[in-house]
Amino acid sequence: xxxxxxxxxxxxxxxYWQIGYWQKITLSIWLxxxxxxxxxxxxxxxxxxxxxxxxxxxxxxxxxxxxxxYLLQAILQTVNFAIIGVCLGLVxxxxxxxxxQNPIVSSCCAFLRAIHEIFWALLFLQxxxxxxxxxxxxxxxxxxxxxxRVFHDIINQSSDxxxxxxxxxxxxxxxxxxxxxxxVMPQLMSYTRYRFECALRSSAVLxxxxxxxxxxxMETAFKQGNYSEGAALLIIFIALIGSIRYxxxxxxxxxxxxxxxxxxxxxxxxxxxxxxxxxxxDILPPxxxxxxTLAEIQWSSLTTWFSTILSEQAIPGAIATITLALLxxxxxxxxxxxxxxxxxxxxxPAPLTWLGRFILxxxxxxxxxxxxxxxxxxxxxxMLPAVIALAIHNxxxxxxxxxxxxxxxxxxxxxxxxxxQFNYHIxxxxxxxxxxxxxxxxxxxxxxTAVFGILGIMTLGFYIDxxxxxxxxxxxxVLITCTALLNVVIDIISRRLLKFPxxxxxxx
Amino acid sequence: xIIIDNLNLHYxxxxxxxxxxxxxxxxxxxxVIFDLxxxxxxxxxxxxxxxxxxxxxxxxxxxxxxxxxxxALCSQRxxxxxxxxxxxxIFMGALARHHWLFNLVNLIRPFKQxxxxxxxxxxxxxxxxxxxxxxxxxxxxxRQRVVLxxxxxxxxxxxxxxxxxxxxxxxxxxxxxxxxxxxxxxxxMVVHDRELAITAFDRVIxxxxxRLVLDSQQQSIDQQQITALYQTNAVA
Numbered sequence: 226x227x228x229x230x231x232x233x234x235x236x237x238x239x240x241y242w243q244i245g246y247w248q249k250i251t252l253s254i255w256l257x258x259x260x261x262x263x264x265x266x267x268x269x270x271x272x273x274x275x276x277x278x279x280x281x282x283x284x285x286x287x288x289x290x291x292x293x294x295y296l297l298q299a300i301l302q303t304v305n306f307a308i309i310g311v312c313l314g315l316v317x318x319x320x321x322x323x324x325x326q327n328p329i330v331s332s333c334c335a336f337l338r339a340i341h342e343i344f345w346a347l348l349f350l351q352x353x354x355x356x357x358x359x360x361x362x363x364x365x366x367x368x369x370x371x372x373x374r375v376f377h378d379i380i381n382q383s384s385d386x387x388x389x390x391x392x393x394x395x396x397x398x399x400x401x402x403x404x405x406x407x408x409v410m411p412q413l414m415s416y417t418r419y420r421f422e423c424a425l426r427s428s429a430v431l432x433x434x435x436x437x438x439x440x441x442x443m444e445t446a447f448k449q450g451n452y453s454e455g456a457a458l459l460i461i462f463i464a465l466i467g468s469i470r471y472x473x474x475x476x477x478x479x480x481x482x483x484x485x486x487x488x489x490x491x492x493x494x495x496x497x498x499x500x501x502x503x504x505x506x507d508i509l510p511p512x513x514x515x516x517x518t519l520a521e522i523q524w525s526s527l528t529t530w531f532s533t534i535l536s537e538q539a540i541p542g543a544i545a546t547i548t549l550a551l552l553x554x555x556x557x558x559x560x561x562x563x564x565x566x567x568x569x570x571x572x573x574p575a576p577l578t579w580l581g582r583f584i585l586x587x588x589x590x591x592x593x594x595x596x597x598x599x600x601x602x603x604x605x606x607x608m609l610p611a612v613i614a615l616a617i618h619n620x621x622x623x624x625x626x627x628x629x630x631x632x633x634x635x636x637x638x639x640x641x642x643x644x645x646q647f648n649y650h651i652x653x654x655x656x657x658x659x660x661x662x663x664x665x666x667x668x669x670x671x672x673x674t675a676v677f678g679i680l681g682i683m684t685l686g687f688y689i690d691x692x693x694x695x696x697x698x699x700x701x702x703v704l705i706t707c708t709a710l711l712n713v714v715i716d717i718i719s720r721r722l723l724k725f726p727x728x729x730x731x732x733x
Numbered sequence: 734x735i736i737i738d739n740l741n742l743h744y745x746x747x748x749x750x751x752x753x754x755x756x757x758x759x760x761x762x763x764x765v766i767f768d769l770x771x772x773x774x775x776x777x778x779x780x781x782x783x784x785x786x787x788x789x790x791x792x793x794x795x796x797x798x799x800x801x802x803x804x805a806l807c808s809q810r811x812x813x814x815x816x817x818x819x820x821x822x823i824f825m826g827a828l829a830r831h832h833w834l835f836n837l838v839n840l841i842r843p844f845k846q847x848x849x850x851x852x853x854x855x856x857x858x859x860x861x862x863x864x865x866x867x868x869x870x871x872x873x874x875x876r877q878r879v880v881l882x883x884x885x886x887x888x889x890x891x892x893x894x895x896x897x898x899x900x901x902x903x904x905x906x907x908x909x910x911x912x913x914x915x916x917x918x919x920x921x922m923v924v925h926d927r928e929l930a931i932t933a934f935d936r937v938i939x940x941x942x943x944r945l946v947l948d949s950q951q952q953s954i955d956q957q958q959i960t961a962l963y964q965t966n967a968v969a
Binding site: 384386387388389390391392393394395396398399400402403404407408409410411 | 801802805806807808810811812813814815816817821824825826828829831832833836837840880883884887
């Protein structure tokens, strides 16, 4: 008898200590975060965060909607940039989706996508100035590359069987539109709608570098301490994003596009000399300017220049970017789990889930960049505000999608408390998908992290921004390229490492 | 019209349904058709019968690939585009007859002439649903008739069907079969119903385990022989 028990218990203990795939992944995320915390700069530098916080909360409860001059103009321009940017992105990206299987096309798209909208804007700002062209192109180019990839994936995943029954003598355009495009039209539409929401966020954020959108007025208000005005702008922005489906049904998009083109602020004439100068001189490394032939190039000074940028700016910036992104990943995991628990109808009673969903709406509506800006004002310049901002925004996005999934699960017909039901049925069901979403978001986290440099955190964006302000365009260009390559490499590594299928089902 | 000589087909497990390869034995493939020789003349109405797994669909798809330019296929894998209306799904049969620009405009705004033709076709097939209805809202039998209508709307000389009436009731089945037979010069069809195969077709071919076991052109149809074919299979 005792022998039997022994055998049994040893057998059970073997089973018990097996660590599953997702547990390993979760543990490693947290282990990595714990290891790098000592090297990360996450102290609170602000003199008196609570005083600032009280003032902000005060502002939030007394929003002043009439403080902003040109408020309507700001909203209009935010929407205009987003609409024209998305439409231009569609026009450029949709045809690319058809030839995306070409490795040259797909790697070009991956590169264009990896450069953040703000970096594009900084680049175009030097050529076009504060013209609407800057804002529109900054949105359209990365969006076109994204559309190309996602549309390609969607079309590839559709069934081939309608094509079989179509007369093979029909021309390719007819066969493709009827057999393929018609099949996936709803997915293409809903993805475009989602990207429009993203474009609105990007458009607002472009205000932080001077474009006349909501972000511009928000930054000014917060910097001057007019928290009532800032809060009002933030509320307007959240309402604008939360109500897209009411004010922008797909049928009206054409009309909106016409209105957007008509009401766009005047486009100043592009100074062609400036453009030529920018391309032929400004963006060239110092050693190459005024060099007529290949023989005149001073290779040694070129290599010194390049290695200096690499060792003094690119590598420290990249290390800071990765550190911050990994910390943010762990924090995102925490926020995702906790907000999902609050908003899930399987765990909390109805009134609490409404509150949870409201939090999720706010969290995913406010761009990371604006959140980071607000937390920077509160906590001072360190990595901490960036980590919090990334965690809140991405955590809310993932939790929102997870709640959508978990709410479709029917609870088991068993006598169980809510907590047991949640832990034994709901979480095991949705956890893999949740984690997959989180790793898809990691690419976005890295992209955003780099941009936070503009706010003063020492990531790659910091060096890019300072090079732009010192009019060292060549350096900035090298660093932007490094940033893009870093994104592409991280994307490839995370896909290989986790062996996720290359689908865009969980794109976001 | 078509002459098949010593055909061997392999079914590739890793790929889809229709990728039968004539030669090249892979480890992942199993043979479904063995040394099959068959001649089908123009104007013949041929029924293919046999127990399930006999290789009927594979043979049929092979025949379709040979006759592609002059035949309309009504496959068991319906290949309807759920997101399009009944009208557009049936119109897909006519894509080859029009310029692509015409087809694109039709996708947005149906043309009167085709709308009229397709409405008449639907009436003949007893499909009394609004043409603008999306096909994902239809029942199994209604979907099958949309597939049939699309094949008929190709207006080809030859009709190749893989159990095109399996979800319909017997009376409707024979009425629709008459329509199909009347509208095409040659018909090659896999039929589940043995009675129907013998009474309505000129020629009956039976397959068993990938081999041709009966051809009514060479031997007179023996009802008992066919019954035995199904029974031995059921026992084995």
